[in-house]
Amino acid sequence: MAARTKLETFEETFHRKLTAAEAYANRPRNWMLYTLIVLIIVAMVGWSSSSVQYNGMTVTGSEVAKGVLHGVFHPDTALLFGTRETDVPYLLLQTVAIAVLGTLIGAILAIPFAFLAATNIMPKPIAYLFRLLILMIRTIPSLVWALMWIRVTGPGAACGVITQSVCSIGMISKMYITAIEDLDTHILESLDAMGCNAFEKIRYGVIPQLTASFVSTTIYRFDINLKDATTLGIVGAGGIGASLVQCLNSRRWAMVGSFVWGLMVLALIIEFFSTRIRRKLAHGQ
Amino acid sequence: MDNENAVLYKETLFDKIFKPEIITLENGHTVRRRRSRTPFIVIGLVLAIVWALKMTGFDMMTIISRFSKMLDLLKKIFQPNWAFFPKVIGPLLDTIKMSILGTVIGCAIAMPVAILASSNINRSTVIVSVFRFILALIRTLPTLVIALVCALIFSLGTFSGTVAIAIFTFGVVSKMLYESIETIDMGPFEAMEALGANKFQAFWSACVPQILPVYLSHCLYCFEMNIRASAILGYVGAGGLGITINERIGWRDYESLGMVLLTLFVVVAFIEFFSAYLRKKLS
Numbered sequence: 001m002a003a004r005t006k007l008e009t010f011e012e013t014f015h016r017k018l019t020a021a022e023a024y025a026n027r028p029r030n031w032m033l034y035t036l037i038v039l040i041i042v043a044m045v046g047w048s049s050s051s052v053q054y055n056g057m058t059v060t061g062s063e064v065a066k067g068v069l070h071g072v073f074h075p076d077t078a079l080l081f082g083t084r085e086t087d088v089p090y091l092l093l094q095t096v097a098i099a100v101l102g103t104l105i106g107a108i109l110a111i112p113f114a115f116l117a118a119t120n121i122m123p124k125p126i127a128y129l130f131r132l133l134i135l136m137i138r139t140i141p142s143l144v145w146a147l148m149w150i151r152v153t154g155p156g157a158a159c160g161v162i163t164q165s166v167c168s169i170g171m172i173s174k175m176y177i178t179a180i181e182d183l184d185t186h187i188l189e190s191l192d193a194m195g196c197n198a199f200e201k202i203r204y205g206v207i208p209q210l211t212a213s214f215v216s217t218t219i220y221r222f223d224i225n226l227k228d229a230t231t232l233g234i235v236g237a238g239g240i241g242a243s244l245v246q247c248l249n250s251r252r253w254a255m256v257g258s259f260v261w262g263l264m265v266l267a268l269i270i271e272f273f274s275t276r277i278r279r280k281l282a283h284g285q
Numbered sequence: 286m287d288n289e290n291a292v293l294y295k296e297t298l299f300d301k302i303f304k305p306e307i308i309t310l311e312n313g314h315t316v317r318r319r320r321s322r323t324p325f326i327v328i329g330l331v332l333a334i335v336w337a338l339k340m341t342g343f344d345m346m347t348i349i350s351r352f353s354k355m356l357d358l359l360k361k362i363f364q365p366n367w368a369f370f371p372k373v374i375g376p377l378l379d380t381i382k383m384s385i386l387g388t389v390i391g392c393a394i395a396m397p398v399a400i401l402a403s404s405n406i407n408r409s410t411v412i413v414s415v416f417r418f419i420l421a422l423i424r425t426l427p428t429l430v431i432a433l434v435c436a437l438i439f440s441l442g443t444f445s446g447t448v449a450i451a452i453f454t455f456g457v458v459s460k461m462l463y464e465s466i467e468t469i470d471m472g473p474f475e476a477m478e479a480l481g482a483n484k485f486q487a488f489w490s491a492c493v494p495q496i497l498p499v500y501l502s503h504c505l506y507c508f509e510m511n512i513r514a515s516a517i518l519g520y521v522g523a524g525g526l527g528i529t530i531n532e533r534i535g536w537r538d539y540e541s542l543g544m545v546l547l548t549l550f551v552v553v554a555f556i557e558f559f560s561a562y563l564r565k566k567l568s
Binding site: 041045052065068135142227241267 | 330333334336337338340341342343344347348351352354355358378379381382383385386389421422424425426427428429430433434437438439443444447501513516517520521527530534542546549550553554
């Protein structure tokens with residue numbers, strides 16, 4: 001009998017509109033969770049600051065900082081707008097060329113990987129095997145890939161291209177897999193019912209569903225590859241990176257400034273266009 | 286009748302040059318079928334590829350004919366030298382510590398800046414666009430270049446790496462965060478202001494609970510990226526695993542390189558799995 005009264009009162013409170021004070025008293029209390037998160041973060045910071053110690057600036061530290069700032073505000077304009085093969089515009093175009101080729105080859109290479117690793121097409125063991133392979137390709141840093149490919153192609157832009165094509169496979173196929181696993185199979189069934197053959201089913205049932213997301217992924221990766229291509233130059237894989245690092249190490253700040261400006265402008269332009277095209281692809285024409 | 290579906294699409298310059306095909310249906314309606322853009326895209330792509338091939342001097346034949354060298358390398362990497370494992374632990378811990386500290390610092394600075402850069406909370410368009418422009422500039426700088434400059438300014442070692450990671454994290458997390466802040470529900474904020482709370486009180490009680498899970502999830506995502514990125518920072522002298530990798534490649538000791546990469550693989554896979562689990566819980 002006592003339990004029944006309790007239930008009724010509960011129902012009453014449940015249906016009655018709460019006053020502001022009561023609602024406030026019933027507010028969600030997450031402080032335990034938040035204290036826990038803060039404690040974990042503090043513990044991790046405490047543990048990690050043990051090995052990261054500040055050794056002060058190098059003797060030339062302040063000079064370097066001043067030099068970089070000075071260079072950024074007073075770039076070498078002859079280098080910035082020149083047309084020789086060592087000038088900024090040519091090196092930027094070369095960087096773009098590396099990224100274009102690398103992304104396209106990578107996007108094509110990723111297609112078989114993605115289909116082989118999609119669980120709705122391949123049997124699970126094979127799919128998981130290919131996923132492991134994709135994860136491995138993704139884990140090896142791009143600089144390491146570049147250093148390995150240099151043994152094959154020799155230093156130069158060609159090394160950058162092949163490095164980027166291999167590196168891109170990892171992320172591109174990961175996103176392709178999601179697109180493939182979201183395929184609407186009802187369309188294939190209705191095409192089947194209409195008497196379409198396998199080729200027609202792929203042409204009218206599969207390709208239209210995949211193109212938009214595949215193209216969007218590829219453009220996104222192009223954006224990333226362009227930024228990556230600038231760093232690959234550091235190990236001698238072509239592009240603007242090599243010259244930038246040489247200038248930094250030999251402390252020619254005006255040249256550093258013009259390279260940095262070139263990089264920034266290029267990255268801003270590419271990001272602007274890639275975001276626009278991808279928005280268009282996502283929302284239709 | 287002709288105008289019936291004219292409203293359905295905007296006529297672009299392309300449609301004016303290449304007129305849409307008009308098909309008359311059996312019931313007398315007409316529909317327009319726009320000319321396909323595909324041939325032009327294909328021509329553009331082919332031109333881009335030809336130009337890029339010329340610019341980079343890329344030759345598939347060289348790669349095919351010399352591919353055996355790569356296979357030799359891969360064969361050695363897939364036979365890791367287990368005796369090298371103890372020497373990997375130290376730099377690996379350095380790398381992890383660098384990314385933890387860098388991520389925490391970067392995320393901490395990102396929070397106030399993201400609030401200043403989100404147009405629904407900060408009404409001043411000038412401040413918003415200035416902050417966004419600065420953030421965009423920071424994001425264009427490659428991490429490795431930041432790390433190199435840091436290594437020149439501060440001494441070689443983990444400190445420069447931490448600073449580089451913090452700057453990179455700051456740029457990325459701020460951008461993701463102000464985009465999320467702009468999608469939150471501003472109703473509670475206005476209601477609290479109407480009740481007499483000041484801007485800060487209203488923000489603290491109405492917006493922070495909405496932002497916090499998203500913020501934590503962005504931070505975790507960035508931490509994942511940073512672990513992978515910080516592994517190569519050592520290449521320019523910023524401490525961590527990169528130094529070991531560079532050294533091993535320099536000595537052509539690919540079996541030990543294989544061991545380093547295997548350890549990195551296990552750590553990255555574990556952290557990615559763990560963070561994906563946490564992010565699923567947060568959303």
